[in-house]
Amino acid sequence: MASGTKQIKHITVLGGGLTGLTSAYRLAQLVKSSRQSGNPSSALHPEASITLLERSARVGGWVHSRRRWMELPEGIKDDLGVHGKVDVVLESGPRSIRPRGSKGAAQMLKLLQDLDLTKAILPVPLDHPSAKNRFILDLRNHKLVKLPSSVIDALTLWLRRDGRGSGILKGFLRSILLEPFRSKKRLDAKVPSTSKLAVLETQINDTSVDNLVRRTLGPRIADSLISSMVHGIYAADSRVLSVRSTFPVLWDALQARGSLVLGLLRPARSVRREDAARAEKEAWESLGGDMNAQRKTWSIYGIRGGVETLTKKLEEEIHKLGVDVRVGQTIGKLEPTDDGCRVSLSSGATLDTTMVVSTLSPAVLADLLPSQHSLPNLSYNPATSVGVVNLVFPIPPERIHPPGFGYLVPRTADSSIFAQSEALQMNPNPDGIIGVIFDSTSMTGVEDSPLIASHFTKLTVMMGGPHWSTYPSDPFSSASPAIPIPQSSELAAKAMAHLRKVFPSVPEPVLTESHISKNCIPTYLVGHGQRLHQLHKHLGSSAWRSKLVLVGSGYGGVGVNDCVGMAEQAVENLNIAWSEAPSSTSSCITGLERWKEWD
Ligand SMILES: C=Cc1c2[nH]c(c1C)Cc1[nH]c(c(CCC(=O)O)c1C)Cc1[nH]c(c(C)c1CCC(=O)O)Cc1[nH]c(c(C)c1C=C)C2
Numbered sequence: 001m002a003s004g005t006k007q008i009k010h011i012t013v014l015g016g017g018l019t020g021l022t023s024a025y026r027l028a029q030l031v032k033s034s035r036q037s038g039n040p041s042s043a044l045h046p047e048a049s050i051t052l053l054e055r056s057a058r059v060g061g062w063v064h065s066r067r068r069w070m071e072l073p074e075g076i077k078d079d080l081g082v083h084g085k086v087d088v089v090l091e092s093g094p095r096s097i098r099p100r101g102s103k104g105a106a107q108m109l110k111l112l113q114d115l116d117l118t119k120a121i122l123p124v125p126l127d128h129p130s131a132k133n134r135f136i137l138d139l140r141n142h143k144l145v146k147l148p149s150s151v152i153d154a155l156t157l158w159l160r161r162d163g164r165g166s167g168i169l170k171g172f173l174r175s176i177l178l179e180p181f182r183s184k185k186r187l188d189a190k191v192p193s194t195s196k197l198a199v200l201e202t203q204i205n206d207t208s209v210d211n212l213v214r215r216t217l218g219p220r221i222a223d224s225l226i227s228s229m230v231h232g233i234y235a236a237d238s239r240v241l242s243v244r245s246t247f248p249v250l251w252d253a254l255q256a257r258g259s260l261v262l263g264l265l266r267p268a269r270s271v272r273r274e275d276a277a278r279a280e281k282e283a284w285e286s287l288g289g290d291m292n293a294q295r296k297t298w299s300i301y302g303i304r305g306g307v308e309t310l311t312k313k314l315e316e317e318i319h320k321l322g323v324d325v326r327v328g329q330t331i332g333k334l335e336p337t338d339d340g341c342r343v344s345l346s347s348g349a350t351l352d353t354t355m356v357v358s359t360l361s362p363a364v365l366a367d368l369l370p371s372q373h374s375l376p377n378l379s380y381n382p383a384t385s386v387g388v389v390n391l392v393f394p395i396p397p398e399r400i401h402p403p404g405f406g407y408l409v410p411r412t413a414d415s416s417i418f419a420q421s422e423a424l425q426m427n428p429n430p431d432g433i434i435g436v437i438f439d440s441t442s443m444t445g446v447e448d449s450p451l452i453a454s455h456f457t458k459l460t461v462m463m464g465g466p467h468w469s470t471y472p473s474d475p476f477s478s479a480s481p482a483i484p485i486p487q488s489s490e491l492a493a494k495a496m497a498h499l500r501k502v503f504p505s506v507p508e509p510v511l512t513e514s515h516i517s518k519n520c521i522p523t524y525l526v527g528h529g530q531r532l533h534q535l536h537k538h539l540g541s542s543a544w545r546s547k548l549v550l551v552g553s554g555y556g557g558v559g560v561n562d563c564v565g566m567a568e569q570a571v572e573n574l575n576i577a578w579s580e581a582p583s584s585t586s587s588c589i590t591g592l593e594r595w596k597e598w599d
Contacts, residue, residue, distance in 0.1 A: 006546070008354045008578065009045045012343055014331065015359035016054030017061020018560060019552040021314040022111065022567035023357050024052045028321035030575055043578040051324040051351065053331060053343070059315050062093040062520050063560075065306020070511055073394055076455060086449040088458065089306045090390040092515045094560050095460075096124070096302055096443060099295035103276070104557070104565020106283035109295060111564055112303075113288055115313045122302040122445045123294070130442040131299030133404025136228045139428040142501045144407050147225070148172070172225070175217045180259040183216045204527040205598075210238040212250060216260045228408035231434040234558060235384045235465030236523040237411070245528040272597060302443040307560070334358075334368040336543040357570065357591075359552040361522065376538050377531035381554070382471060383519035385485060386434070387464045389495035392511040393457040397440040400457050400503050406437040407502075411466070431494040432467025432483045436460065436502075456510075461495035464516070471525070488514045522554050529598040532556075536592035549574070550591040566591070 013024045028050055035046040052059075069085045098105055112118060124130050135144035201207045209230055214222040222238070230238035234246065244251045252273075253263025267273070284292045295301075303309045318325060330346040340354040358365050366378035393400060412429050439446075439458035452458070470482045486494065491514040499506045532555060539548060551566045570591045577587035 006043065006339070006354065007045045008043055009048050010340075010353045011048065011050050011355050011357060012341070012351060012353040013050065013052040013357045013359065014334075014343075014365075015061070015552065016052055016056075016059030016315075016325070016327065017359060017552070017563070018063055018311060018314075019563040019567045020052060020054070020061070020357075020359040021059060021311055021318065022564050023359060023551060023571060024050055024318045024323050024325075025314050025321070026568060026571035027357070027574075028318055028323050030571065032321060039579070041579070044575075048354075049322070049324065050318075051326065051353070052318070053329045053345075053351075054325070054327045055330055057328050059325065059327060060308055060311040062517060063307045063311045064092045065308035066090045066092065066513060068511060068513065070392065070456070072451065073455060076451065086451050087447065088392060088452055088456070088511065089446045090392075090458075090511075090513050091306055091439075091460070092388045092390070092513070092517065093520075094307055095437070095439070095446075096300040097307075097560055098300055099123075099298045102561055102565060103280040103283045104559075104561035104563075104568075106280065106287065107568040108561045108564045109287055109291055110283070111568075112310065113291065115310070115317060117303070117310065117313055118289075118291070120304040120309055122304055122443060123298040124300045124302070124443055126297055126299045128299060129403035130405045130438075133402060135402075135404060135407035136224060137407050137409045137502065139409065139412055142428075144402065144502070171218075171220055175221050176261060179217055179261045182218070183254070183259045200526070204530050206242050206244040206251075206526050206529065208239050208526050209241045209243045209247060209250075212243045212254065212260075213238075216254065224410045227411035228435075231410075231465060232408045234523060235386050235434055235462070235521050237466035237469070237471070240471045240523060240525055242524045242526045242528040245524040300443070302446055304445060306446055331368055333370065334365070335370050335373055336547050341547050355547055355549065357549045357551060359567075360554075361519065361552070362550075362554040363519075365550075365554075373543055375535060375542075375544070377535050380531055381522050381525050381528065382469060383522045383554075384465045384469050385516060385518045386462055386520055387468075387486070387488070387491045387494075388515050388517060389461045389463075389491045390439075390511075390513040391459050391461065391492070391495060391499075391509040393459070393507055394455070394510045395457060395507060396455060397438065397457040400506055401438055401441075401459075403441045404438055405442045406435060406460075408435040409433050429467075429498075430483075431463055431498060432465070433461060433463045433495075433498045434465045434467070435462045436499070437462070459499070461498060463491065463494065463498075465521075469523070471523075485516065488516045491516070521558050529595055532592050532595040533598040536590050536595055539590040539592070540588045546588045549589055555592060556594065569594075 011027055013020050013027070030044060031046070031048045031050065034042055034044045034048075038046060067087045067089055070088050071085055097108060099109065112121060132149045134147045134149070136147060138145050209226060210222050213226045227238045230236055230241055234241060249264070250260060253260050253267065256268030257263035257266065315325065331343055332346045333344040334356065335342050337352065340352065341356045343351040343353060343356065345351070361383060362378040362381065363383070366374070369375060397403070409429060412427065437460040439460055440453060440456070444453045464485065467483045468485045492512040496509070535550070539545065539550070549570055551570045553563055556562060556566050570589065573589045573593060577589050580587050
């Protein structure tokens with residue numbers, strides 16, 4: 001290595017969630033191969049060491065699969081022919097993974113292959129009810145309305161005006177068909193209440209998901225379908241969420257063709273899109289065996305034993321690769337030094353390191369930085385908290401709910417459809433339920449014993465999210481009053497009160513487990529990409545240059561594939577930068593490279 005180039009002798013990963021564990025794993029593999037190949041020109045020292053610091057007593061972050069023992073009903077024998085107990089897996093975090101849609105999805109499957117977890121994959125085929133039956137709740141009557149799963153499905157629902165297609169999704173197909181004709185008019189319309197918003201939109205080249213859909217597909221779709229979908233991915237209010245950061249395909253379609261439908265049917269060609277498609281294709285082709293062919297037949301997949309099987313395996317592997325994993329570590333301060341960074345722990349200990357990869361939430365990171373080294377925009381976005389209630393009932397699922405993935409609950413307040421309903425003089429969703437997952441029918445095989453699937457029903461009720469949040473500083477929000485966050489001991493009763501309205505025959509649960517995941521999903525407010533671009537530029541030109549890399553759900557995507565994808569991409573970019581000619585000026589990796597396009 002040429003003299004004058006900083007050698008990477010020690011890397012500290014902050015945070016032991018999925019992003020932190022994946023980053024540490026791939027970095028440790030790089031060190032191992034650098035040691036084996038002995039590449040003298042690499043900036044990565046062949047004896048470099050890695051430390052992972054985690055605040056809580058366990059690694060895994062929001063991925064948490066709890067195993068609980070359950071009494072079998074009288075007369076039922078388990079696999080060993082003994083009457084007794086079976087164990088059930090209760091997920092309080094993510095439980096299903098998408099095998100398509102992004103490079104991250106391919107990188108996730110590659111990670112599972114590399115960790116020798118292929119056999120633990122639980123595929124859910126495309127024709128499974130879980131893939132076809134997703135519902136939203138009509139709050140006027142607490143009936144489930146099936147969401148169309150394809151164009152044919154939408155047509156059938158539309159033609160069959162038998163009450164089911166005429167409820168909350170009435171006019172769905174009509175809105176889509178008329179959108180190209182209406183969009184231009186709506187986009188040009190001057191709506192007084194949105195004039196401040198219109199100015200902002202042009203300044204920051206972004207708008208809210210709700211605003212874009214409302215002006216193109218109309219208020220009905222914005223209030224029902226889109227508000228619920230946003231609940232089911234971001235647990236957030238679609239009126240404050242940046243469309244360009246969360247559904248860029250909608251933004252691009254509208255920019256390119258002046259119509260969502262036309263833009264989606266005939267996407268405009270762009271170098272960025274083609275590069276991304278090529279990178280994704282390569283990632284899929286890099287999968288070993290016939291995994292790439294197989295995954296095309298799956299709608300989603302799970303992991304035997306729960307998603308924590310993955311984080312536990314990552315933990316095991318990084319131990320083997322020599323990563324120093326320290327749990328129960330509270331960080332007090334992070335500051336740049338001449339040679340790298342200094343991490344000060346609340347215990348008083350300090351750690352000098354060449355580079356920090358932070359997977360902490362941006363707001364938590366902001367609190368660690370001394371004022372003279374603060375970074376822009378880290379505290380801008382709020383994060384939403386979700387109440388998760390796992391329930392197990394002593395009867396099979398067909399006696400409680402229809403087969404399918406689950407249902408989402410749309411927004412109630414300010415909704416034009418709901419405002420007309422007399423039934424809504426009273427709040428139909430007083431506890432702020434956002435969705436219910438039918439765990440038993442959305443995925444089987446998570447537990448070892450088949451008795452769980454045949455004799456019990458597992459459901460997860462999710463509440464809170466936007467209902468527990470206010471966005472006082474956001475110009476796009478209509479500051480609707482939030483429900484105060486309850487105690488976790490109150491959640492199970494609230495979940496049951498809700499379920500009884502939707503499934504009157506639901507029995508008492510035999511097992512419940514409630515948790516509040518505080519600030520678990522960041523809400524990317526309008527202009528998120530522009531703020532990350534500023535942050536990227538600042539990192540490259542300040543005392544933090546080449547010392548701090550930012551990854552994780554706080555920045556570029558909230559799904560498990562996004563977290564793995566960001567970690568993989570950051571380590572891939574670091575590897576390229578470390579192998580580059582020492583004179584190269586392009587070798588500052590921040591983790592935020594993809595936001596460059598927001599220039
Ligand atoms: C009710 C709350 C939530 C449910 N799931 C999530 C929340 C906050 C988290 C989540 N769901 C999805 C993602 C995206 C990542 C990915 O897997 O690609 C995240 C972070 C996927 C998703 N889930 C639903 C939809 C419509 C989507 C979008 C992509 C897709 O089509 O797969 C539906 C859905 N989510 C929840 C329920 C009850 C539900 C029901 C229909 C729970």
